[in-house]
Amino acid sequence: MQFKLLILSICTFLFSQGMFAQYSFEGYVDETLKDGEIFLSLVEDYRKLSGVYNEQILIKTKADTTGYFSFTGNNLPADNRMYRIHVDTCPDDAPNTSHVMGHCKNSKEIIFIANNTSTIQLPTSFADEVFCKVVSEDKRAEAFLKIDSLRNDMHYAFNSYRSEANRKVNTEKWFTIFQQYGEQLQEPLAELYIYSFLSDRSSLLHTYYLEDLKNNNYYQDLLVRLQQKYPETGYTQQYEAELKADQYLINSIAEKAQIPWWLYLIGIVSILSIAGNFYFFGKWRKAKEPKITDENLSNQEKKVLDLILENKTNKEIATLLFVSVSTVKTHINNVYRKLNVSSRDEVKTLFSK
Structure with a gap:
């Protein structure tokens, strides 16, 4: 008698587990999707959340004449996982890429969180929109929406x-x-x-x-x-x-x-080299410039130069220095030669710097 009671208890326990430790995912699709296949997939790669992948599919079904479908069982993991329900009207002979790439007409899908004891309802909206609402006692089920x-x-x-x-x-x-x-x-x-x-x-x-x-x-x-x-x-x-x-x-x-130390060294050497070139080029330019000293201009030529810079004419210079215009021209030619210029404008430009 006790043995029979033990067997009965075990059967009752197993039966109760079968009754309560199971999932139920059910919902409706609209008129355009009634003839499509509906896939339930376990998504274990969160980089593959959209589309249908053969390695993810748990089961597939079709809706009845009212658009109702359901997935039930007790073979899911006890802990929460990501699941996807996907429906489309791809023909049976369509390549799998049509599902994955979303080429199928009227393709719809929804991703949610569930486990082996979850009850999920997916009703259509007031505008017959599919998979836009999740009804569940576990609020985390609708987190993705x-x-x-x-x-x-x-x-x-x-x-x-x-x-x-x-x-x-x-x-x-x-x-x-x-x-x-x-x-x-x-x-x-x-x-x-x-x-x-x-x-x-x-x-x-x-x-x-x-x-x-x-x-x-x-x-x-x-x-x-x-x-x-x-x-x-x-x-x-x-x-x-x-x-x-x-x-x-x-x-x-x-x-x-990060810049290697040797690049810093090359940069410093380059900067010093450029600075040195400018320095020596400046000194060379300065050395090339004419120097107005007693050595390269006579006193009379300096006077002529000063009067040229004051915009005096040859005749005015001759009057001021009490010499002839011809002598003034000779002094001017000497000034031009020693300053390496060829006109009054060049003389003015040279000294304006």
Whole structure:
């Protein structure tokens, strides 16, 4: 009798586990998607959040005539994971890239957080929009939708005025908004979703992300949170590897930016050489310039020169010096020769310097 009661207890326990330890993801698609296939995927690579990848697919189904579909079972991980439900109208013989690249007509998808006990409902909106609302007792299930809403606000802010100043201000602002919002959700997977597009190498935000990574402890703190909550998952391992790679990239750029000592030495020698060339060239120019001294101009020639600089004519100079005009011309020719000039204008120009 006791043995039968034991067997009955075990069966009851197993039955209860089968009843309660299971997930349920259900929802509706609109009229245009009723004939499409609906995929449930477990996303373990947060760089592959959009599209359909064969290695991620858990199960696929089709909606009934009302557009209703459901996924139920008890084969999911007990801890939270990222899941995606995707529906499109690709034919069966379409290449897998059509799903991944979004080439299929009427393609729709939604990403959410769930586990083996989650109940998720995906109703259509008042305008028959698909996958724009998540109903669940666990508010973290709809975190991705709220983050997507913030992303739309960010895109609007960036596109409101396209200038370098606007981009720089908004980049810093939205990095802070997303990081603080992610921490408030108390779900590292939601923070990974944020990190996936803030650090995207193809995004304009990537340059700022690398700068932010230099001094912001947020990224290391996120790694600690992932290690505590999801220690053996691919999420944590992938994030840790990417973080190390980006930190290595930053250090490599910094090392390249550092100028070797010998370049400093070459620069100093070059500057001294240029300065020396200017100095000696100046001395050479000065040496080439005519010097007005008693050795190269006579007293009478100096008087003639002074009167030339006073704009006196030959006749006026002759009158002032009590000599003939012919003698004045002789003195002027001597002045020209000794000063290496050929006209009064050149004489004036020379002495105006």
